[in-house]
Amino acid sequence: MAKRKFGISFVQVVNHTRCKMKKALSVVLFVVLLLSMSGIANAQTELSLWYHGAGNETERSILLGIIDDFNMAQSEYTVVLEEFPQESYNSSIVAAALAGDLPDIIDVDGPVMPGWAWSGYMQPLNLSEGALDDFLPGAIGEWHGEVYSVGLWDAAVSIYARRSVLEAHDIRIPTLDDPWSGDEFDAILEQLQASGDYEYALDLGMAWTGEWYPYAFSPFLQSFGGDMIDRSTYLTAEGVLNGEAGVAFGEWWQSLFERGLAPGTSQDGADRETGFIDGKYALQWNGNWAGINTLAAVGDDLLFLPAPDFGSGSTIGAASWQFGISSSSMNAEGANAFIEHAIQDEYLAAFSDGIGLIPATAGAAALSEHYSEGGALEVYFGLSEAQALVRPVTPGYATVALVFEKALADIANGADVQDTLDAAVDEIDQDIEDNMGYGFGDM
Amino acid sequence: MRSLSFENQQRLLIGLRYALLILIAMIFIFPIVFMVVSSLKPDMQLLRDSGSLRAFLPVGDISLDNYADAFERVPMLQFFFNSVFTTVVSVAAALWLNSMAAFSFAFLQWRGKALVLSLIIATFIVPFEVIAIPLLMVVNSLPWLGPGGIEIGWLNSYHVQIIPFIADSLGIFLFYQYFRDLPDELVEAARIDGASIWQIYTRIIMPIAGPILATVAILKFLGMWNAYIWPLMTIRSEELRPIMVGLQYFFQLNTAWGEIMAYLSVVTIPVLLFYLALQRAFIESIATSGIKG
Numbered sequence: 001m002a003k004r005k006f007g008i009s010f011v012q013v014v015n016h017t018r019c020k021m022k023k024a025l026s027v028v029l030f031v032v033l034l035l036s037m038s039g040i041a042n043a044q045t046e047l048s049l050w051y052h053g054a055g056n057e058t059e060r061s062i063l064l065g066i067i068d069d070f071n072m073a074q075s076e077y078t079v080v081l082e083e084f085p086q087e088s089y090n091s092s093i094v095a096a097a098l099a100g101d102l103p104d105i106i107d108v109d110g111p112v113m114p115g116w117a118w119s120g121y122m123q124p125l126n127l128s129e130g131a132l133d134d135f136l137p138g139a140i141g142e143w144h145g146e147v148y149s150v151g152l153w154d155a156a157v158s159i160y161a162r163r164s165v166l167e168a169h170d171i172r173i174p175t176l177d178d179p180w181s182g183d184e185f186d187a188i189l190e191q192l193q194a195s196g197d198y199e200y201a202l203d204l205g206m207a208w209t210g211e212w213y214p215y216a217f218s219p220f221l222q223s224f225g226g227d228m229i230d231r232s233t234y235l236t237a238e239g240v241l242n243g244e245a246g247v248a249f250g251e252w253w254q255s256l257f258e259r260g261l262a263p264g265t266s267q268d269g270a271d272r273e274t275g276f277i278d279g280k281y282a283l284q285w286n287g288n289w290a291g292i293n294t295l296a297a298v299g300d301d302l303l304f305l306p307a308p309d310f311g312s313g314s315t316i317g318a319a320s321w322q323f324g325i326s327s328s329s330m331n332a333e334g335a336n337a338f339i340e341h342a343i344q345d346e347y348l349a350a351f352s353d354g355i356g357l358i359p360a361t362a363g364a365a366a367l368s369e370h371y372s373e374g375g376a377l378e379v380y381f382g383l384s385e386a387q388a389l390v391r392p393v394t395p396g397y398a399t400v401a402l403v404f405e406k407a408l409a410d411i412a413n414g415a416d417v418q419d420t421l422d423a424a425v426d427e428i429d430q431d432i433e434d435n436m437g438y439g440f441g442d443m
Numbered sequence: 444m445r446s447l448s449f450e451n452q453q454r455l456l457i458g459l460r461y462a463l464l465i466l467i468a469m470i471f472i473f474p475i476v477f478m479v480v481s482s483l484k485p486d487m488q489l490l491r492d493s494g495s496l497r498a499f500l501p502v503g504d505i506s507l508d509n510y511a512d513a514f515e516r517v518p519m520l521q522f523f524f525n526s527v528f529t530t531v532v533s534v535a536a537a538l539w540l541n542s543m544a545a546f547s548f549a550f551l552q553w554r555g556k557a558l559v560l561s562l563i564i565a566t567f568i569v570p571f572e573v574i575a576i577p578l579l580m581v582v583n584s585l586p587w588l589g590p591g592g593i594e595i596g597w598l599n600s601y602h603v604q605i606i607p608f609i610a611d612s613l614g615i616f617l618f619y620q621y622f623r624d625l626p627d628e629l630v631e632a633a634r635i636d637g638a639s640i641w642q643i644y645t646r647i648i649m650p651i652a653g654p655i656l657a658t659v660a661i662l663k664f665l666g667m668w669n670a671y672i673w674p675l676m677t678i679r680s681e682e683l684r685p686i687m688v689g690l691q692y693f694f695q696l697n698t699a700w701g702e703i704m705a706y707l708s709v710v711t712i713p714v715l716l717f718y719l720a721l722q723r724a725f726i727e728s729i730a731t732s733g734i735k736g
Contacts, residue, residue: 050679054681054691054692055516055517055691055692055693055694055695056695057515057516082679082680082681083681085688085689085691085692085694086691086694086695087691087694088675088688088691091672091675091676092675092676092679095579095675095676095677096679098576098579098580099579099580099583099596099598100583101583101596101598101679268493268494269490270490270491270493270494271494273486273487273490274487274490274491277487278491289697290697293697
């Protein structure tokens with residue numbers, strides 16, 4: 001453009017302000033010196049604790065109680081809590097790790113722990129001998145033979161059913177020792193669907209995307225004899241995800257939707273929440289966290305049934321949120337002391353009563369409202385103890401979970417089972433290779 | 444067959460036009476109606492109604508309980524203050540700084556101006572997600588004068604939510620485009636009358652920059668009010684969190700949908716008010732953009 005020719009230079013402006021800035025800088029430095037001299041030494045060592053439960057007042061009050069007890073029980077450390085929303089907690093931890101600003105104590109979701117340990121965010125725990133002897137296996141986070149995290153509770157899934165419905169259709173009520181076989185389960189689904197009383201015989205929760213897919217559905221694959229990855233090496237999914245058992249699982253999975261026995265990926269989230277309670281679905285595959293609300297709506301008629309056995313035993317997922325120590329903590333001794341304090345039975349029972357999850361020890365279960373003998377959710381402790389299998393303990397799980405979710409959704413929507421599982425294996429193996437085995441073997 | 448008179452044809456056209464406009468308006472209004480109506484219902488009823496027209500009607504068990512529960516679950520007033528504070532300061536600073544930068548590009552002569560302007564405009568194509576981690580590293584190593592003296596790192600503060608977002612390439616570009624199209628005579632006449640560069644900026648240019656100020660203010664307001672990723676990465680303390688991060692508080696094992704709708708209804712009000720306050724200038728800015736002075 002040919003305008004703006006009145007040509008005022010910045011040089012004059014800069015020279016004019018330079019003199020003023022020198023004076024201002026002198027004042028600032030003087031103030032800084034005064035402020036620096038006013039620091040007050042703190043007698044106690046502060047332990048920072050980051051927790052994922054922001055927005056859950058019950059969890060907060062229980063955790064604050066544990067912290068207060070710890071802070072009062074000794075004089076060397078003071079635990080200070082910072083809470084984060086669960087949905088974004090992992091992002092906050094990764095950002096803090098990048099910034100070199102991790103707290104002393106972190107809580108970590110069970111399947112995420114190997115990734116954080118491998119990435120150098122965490123250090124192994126150093127708890128007293130026997131401190132974890134009575135813990136459910138799913139509540140202990142192990143990586144390369146060392147315990148990195150421990151949970152105050154575990155979670156489990158089961159089949160929700162109404163006793164009246166099963167009795168009306170003359171269906172056997174399965175037990176932990178004698179669950180439905182795969183064929184029996186399939187026949188029951190056909191029978192319930194054919195009754196015409198329900199929109200669908202089984203609600204799998206297809207509307208809940210994300211971690212629900214590997215957590216809730218991989219146990220079916222494992223019961224068929226397959227898995228998401230070869231756990232003997234953690235270096236490939238070849239043969240276990242796309243082998244004979246994997247394909248058999250995939251074909252059964254696809255048939256559930258082809259036969260109209262279960263709502264597919266287009267399931268409305270609202271139906272997932274209310275469908276079983278409203279009687280749209282005869283059976284529901286759901287977690288123990290929904291048990292109390294469903295009991296309130298359905299009453300004593302509600303049953304929590306074990307997963308069916310497709311040939312290799314009944315299996316359910318395990319591992320929930322756990323406490324660990326960051327690798328950058330300079331106060332690991334204090335952090336270990338706090339974790340050991342927090343895993344006392346009375347606290348595990350308090351958490352269970354407050355948020356409905358499974359106490360991590362039998363002693364705590366006996367103290368709890370819902371999981372003690374005769375409690376409404378008692379069956380879940382047995383399920384967790386007998387059937388729980390943690391998700392693959394590898395840093396590559398993040399990729400495995402995403403790939404598995406997509407494969408299951410594709411198969412549900414009609415994709416060729418063998419091709420889809422082969423493609424999933426390729427993707428998982430490529431990720432393992434790209435990350436040089438994630439610390440397993442020589443790649 | 445009898446044809447319609449011209450008058451009737453006009454009426455029909457107007458009727459059709461209004462019908463179309465109403466339809467389009469409903470597409471935008473219905474989600475807001477759904478949000479507000481749902482905020483008054485218990486979770487189970489909300490979910491059951493969501494598949495029918497009842498979702499848009501305040502029927503059934505209606506109450507303000509979700510609002511009370513949402514306020515109890517989340518320190519909403521604190522989050523609200525944090526968002527208002529960071530947004531207002533950012534918008535004010537951005538209007539000042541970006542307009543000055545654009546003024547420099549439009550009216551001052553200095554070496555390399557075209558190159559610098561090109562570089563600034565080129566940053567449009569870089570999404571925030573790409574620079575988020577490098578930016579985190581940068582702010583984590585910058586000094587700040589705190590109550591305990593000079594501290595290294597800006598994390599967990601108000602200023603880390605404000606300062607990195609004041610200079611804004613889109614804002615500079617919009618101001619520059621607007622200034623460039625102003626008549627030359629305005630500035631030249633001021634120069635002849637002896638006005639300084641500061642006087643030209645404050646007394647000649649800015650008083651007639653209302654429409655572009657409104658546009659940049661609205662865009663900046665929306666960006667800052669909706670800030671989510673950056674606060675997640677940089678803020679540790681609940682006392683400093685903005686309102687959008689608070690939304691995550693409701694996604695527990697059993698999601699509190701009614702409270703989410705109540706929270707969103709409260710969160711949306713300032714955005715609507717801010718837009719309505721500047722609506723006229725905003726539309727004027729869009730309507731006149733591209734017209735040469």
